[in-house]
Amino acid sequence: MSVGRTQRRLNAALGVFLLAVAVVVVTLLGDGLLATPVLAGQVLLVALAGGCDLLAAADRPGGWAWYRWSGLGNVLLGLSLPLGVFGTAGGSLYLLLAGVGGLSLALLGVDLLVFAGRYTRGTQLDWRDD
Template sequence: MAYRRQRQVVGAVGLALVAFVAAVLVAAGPPHSLLVAVQLAALGLGGACDLVSAVDSPLTRRVPWYKWSGAGSILLGISIPLGVVPTGSQEGDALFLFGMTVLASLSITAIGVELLLFDGVHLFDDPPDGASASTH
């Protein structure tokens, strides 16, 4: 399997994300803010998608592993800026930090979109599904 190591890394990231969400929920209890609840849900679902992509299962036989990984990356990219959304007074520093975080998370989201929609043809020399980058 050519992508075995990548799947292992994605699985480790997924495990870390799910463990982080579980630890936050155990330590702090249920979120008191809708924003935090959405962020934790996105992190948890992203981690779950990464865990699914790491192992051969009926789910990865129906939907290729790299598409699960792409969905996990998109959810992770969406969740990151939610942690710094400015609330209350819209101070310049808070807006700047939020803007920079959105820009930084766009790269993670773009990788996820590439894997989910374009099967990784722009990321890999030999894409997982065997298609070459020159055919797209």
């Protein structure tokens, strides 16, 4: 089995998980979700990341290769991480740690999205792209 096929299967599982988390949060909070715009933004970013991961599992959806969709999903998920601790009692230390983690994930996503994994995977994933 190729690395790309295995990675796409992992993207499918991650996409289903992220969308399930978003649905559970929306179901549990209902209208209360709109009362907290930061949480609503985080749930939206998680749902969009899940959708991108599901698209990454498909075979060339929308003309993009799977790794570009996966990269966009990583960027969106990375952007959502700091929102989870924004305004919590932990303060700036937790926000800094979540920001560093989110930035790391987002930069991995940018590498996949823009550079086809050249810097994080050692070889470019688009070597067989049309």
